[in-house]
Amino acid sequence: MVQTPTLASPTVAGKAFVRRQLAASLPPPLATAGILGWLRKNLFGSLSDAILTVVGLAIIVYVVWTVADFAIVRAVTTATTGEACRKPGAGACWPYVTSFWRLFAYGYYPPAEQWRPNVVFALFALLLIPLAIPAAPLKRTNAVLFLIGLPIVAAILLSGGVFGLASVETRLWGGFLVTLIIAVTGIVASFPLGLLLALGRRSNMPAIRFLSVMYIEFWRGVPLITVLFLASNMLPLFLPVGWNVDQLVRALVGVTLFTAAYIAEIIRGGLQAIPRGQYEGAMALGLGYWQMMVLIVLPQAIKIVIPNLVSSFISLFKDTTLVQIVSIYDLLGTIQQSRNDPAWTAPTTSSTGYLVAALIFWTCCFGMSRYSQFIERRLHTGHRR
Amino acid sequence: MADTALASTASAANAVPAVQIVGVNKWYGDFHVLKEIDLEVAKGERIVICGPSGSGKSTMIRCINRLENHQAGRIVVDGTELTNDLKRIDEIRSEVGMVFQHFNLFPHLTILQNCTLALIWVKKLPKKDAEEVAMQYLKKVRIPEQANKFPGQLSGGQQQRVAIARALCMNPKIMLFDEPTSALDPEMVKEVLDVMIGLAESGMTMLCVTHEMGFARQVANRVIFMDAGQIIEQNEPVAFFSNPQHERTKLFLSQILH
Numbered sequence: 178m179v180q181t182p183t184l185a186s187p188t189v190a191g192k193a194f195v196r197r198q199l200a201a202s203l204p205p206p207l208a209t210a211g212i213l214g215w216l217r218k219n220l221f222g223s224l225s226d227a228i229l230t231v232v233g234l235a236i237i238v239y240v241v242w243t244v245a246d247f248a249i250v251r252a253v254t255t256a257t258t259g260e261a262c263r264k265p266g267a268g269a270c271w272p273y274v275t276s277f278w279r280l281f282a283y284g285y286y287p288p289a290e291q292w293r294p295n296v297v298f299a300l301f302a303l304l305l306i307p308l309a310i311p312a313a314p315l316k317r318t319n320a321v322l323f324l325i326g327l328p329i330v331a332a333i334l335l336s337g338g339v340f341g342l343a344s345v346e347t348r349l350w351g352g353f354l355v356t357l358i359i360a361v362t363g364i365v366a367s368f369p370l371g372l373l374l375a376l377g378r379r380s381n382m383p384a385i386r387f388l389s390v391m392y393i394e395f396w397r398g399v400p401l402i403t404v405l406f407l408a409s410n411m412l413p414l415f416l417p418v419g420w421n422v423d424q425l426v427r428a429l430v431g432v433t434l435f436t437a438a439y440i441a442e443i444i445r446g447g448l449q450a451i452p453r454g455q456y457e458g459a460m461a462l463g464l465g466y467w468q469m470m471v472l473i474v475l476p477q478a479i480k481i482v483i484p485n486l487v488s489s490f491i492s493l494f495k496d497t498t499l500v501q502i503v504s505i506y507d508l509l510g511t512i513q514q515s516r517n518d519p520a521w522t523a524p525t526t527s528s529t530g531y532l533v534a535a536l537i538f539w540t541c542c543f544g545m546s547r548y549s550q551f552i553e554r555r556l557h558t559g560h561r562r
Numbered sequence: 563m564a565d566t567a568l569a570s571t572a573s574a575a576n577a578v579p580a581v582q583i584v585g586v587n588k589w590y591g592d593f594h595v596l597k598e599i600d601l602e603v604a605k606g607e608r609i610v611i612c613g614p615s616g617s618g619k620s621t622m623i624r625c626i627n628r629l630e631n632h633q634a635g636r637i638v639v640d641g642t643e644l645t646n647d648l649k650r651i652d653e654i655r656s657e658v659g660m661v662f663q664h665f666n667l668f669p670h671l672t673i674l675q676n677c678t679l680a681l682i683w684v685k686k687l688p689k690k691d692a693e694e695v696a697m698q699y700l701k702k703v704r705i706p707e708q709a710n711k712f713p714g715q716l717s718g719g720q721q722q723r724v725a726i727a728r729a730l731c732m733n734p735k736i737m738l739f740d741e742p743t744s745a746l747d748p749e750m751v752k753e754v755l756d757v758m759i760g761l762a763e764s765g766m767t768m769l770c771v772t773h774e775m776g777f778a779r780q781v782a783n784r785v786i787f788m789d790a791g792q793i794i795e796q797n798e799p800v801a802f803f804s805n806p807q808h809e810r811t812k813l814f815l816s817q818i819l820h
Contacts, residue, residue, distance in 0.1 A: 556670070
C-alpha cells in the first residue's frame, strides 16, 4: 500500500490511495483444486455425502459383480446342445446366442441371400460414419447418398425381384435388420415432416395452422401400439379390393407419422425460444420467409432442442420393438421366438437372450446420446444476447 | 405545416423524398399508438427522434421498413408505397438498413457471415464478392480483425458496430437506428456514435431514435420530439435545444439535460 497524503482531497483527508502495482493472481488453495479437491467437493463434502458415496459404491460393486458373475464367470461358452446350460449353477448360455445369431441379425432372411443385408449394413456404416464426422469432406454428396441413394439401393437389394436377385418377401425380414430399417427410416423421414408441421403450427395462415394442430393433436392422442394395430388390421378394410400395402411399409409409415407429431412439438419449443429480434434482424435485411427460417431461425431453434430431439429418436429406436404385435420380428422379436427352442431350453436361456438385446439397444442408444452431446458442444458459439 | 417547410429547404435538390409519412395511424388492440403522423424526410437528411418511452418513436421508424404495419395513412419510401405486397416489402427492406437496440446479430454465424448473408441470399452476389464488400465495411467500422469470431465473443460496442456494417453492406439508401446505444456499457457508447457520425458525414439519409443529445446537436438537421403517439415539436437542433416551444418538450429536456 502506498499512502499519498499529497493527493488527499479535502473530504477524505489522509485516505487517498493510488495503486502502483496490480495484485497478481495466486493459485487456488490445494484442498479446492486437483483430484483431492474434486473428491472432497463432490464425494465427501459432509458426513451424509460420505455415507451416500459409500452406499452408492457398494451398490455399483454388487450390480457389476452379479452381472459379471452371470455373463463371464459362470457362463457356458462352448457347447453344441443346451445340455451344458441346464446344469445347476450354470450362468449365461452363450452357445445359444452363437447358434441363433443369424436369426437375431437377419430374421428369416434366406441364408444364401444374407450377403444382401450385409451389403446394406456395410453401405449404411460407410455412409453414416463420414456423415457424422464434421471434418470429413463432401458433406453434400454424402448426405444425398445417405438420404436418397441408400434407401433406394437398400429397398432394391433387400426385396430383390429385379436384376436377377431372388425376391425376398418382407415377412422374412427380421432381427436387427428390421430394427435398423424401422429406426433409421422413422428418424430420417419424421424429421422433415415434423419440421414442416412445427412451422405450420406457427404459421400466420389459419388453414395451415389448423391442419397442423389437428395432425399433431391427433397423432399425439393415440398410442403407437394402436397406430400399428390399425395400420395392420384396419387399413386393408379401407383400401380397394386387390390393393395391398406391404406389412413392413405400413409399420414404417405408422412409426413415421406418429413420431413426426412429437418432433413437431419439440421443434416448436425451439422456435418459441428464438428472440423476436432474430426474426426482425433477418426481415430488416430483406430475407424472405423461407430464407429467414432456413438460414437464421431453424439452425438456432434446432440447436436448442437437440437433447429433446435425440431423446425422441432414442425413444423411437426402442419403440421399434412394438412392431412384434403386428407379426414383424425385430431384434427383440427374434430373441422372444428363439428363447423357447426346445434344444436350448434352460433356466438361463431367456436371461442370456435379453442380456444380448439389452446390450445391443444400450450400445446404440448410448452412442446416439454421446454423439448428440458432441454436436451440442460443437455448435456452441458463445453465449447468446 | 412547419415540418413540410423545413423539409422543403433540405430537399430542394431532390424531388422525391426519401421517406414520406402521411396521416399514419396505428393501434395495438385498443391502444392508439401512432396518431396522425405526418413526416417527410428528404434525401441526405439526418433526423433524430426523441421522446419518453412509449411515445411511439420506435414504432414509427419500424413502420418505415414494415416491421410494424400501419392501419391508416400512407408511407412512401423512396417513391414506393408500403402496401401488403410482400415482394415490394422485401424490396424496400433491402434498401432500408436498420440497426437495433439489442444488435440482433445472428449468434450462430461469424461476424463475416453475418455481413455476407443478405448479400449472398438477397442480392445474389457470389460468396467471394460478398466477402470483399463485407470486409470493406468491417474496415469502415474498424473491426476487420474480428471477422471470424462469433458475435458472443465481442463486446457490446463491437457488436453494434458489426450490426451497422451488416446493414451498410446492403448499400441502403436510408438507415434507421432504433436506440443504438441504449443497451451499451457507458464506455462503449462513443465508439458506436463515432461510426454513426462518420456515416452522417458521408451523406447517408438517417433516422435515429436516440437520447444522445450531443449526437443530435452535432449531426442532426432536425430533431423531432414525440409524446403519446404524436409529433409534438420539431426544429433544427440549435433552436430545439435552446428554445423549445411546447411545455412537454421543455419538461422532457429538463429531465434529460441535467
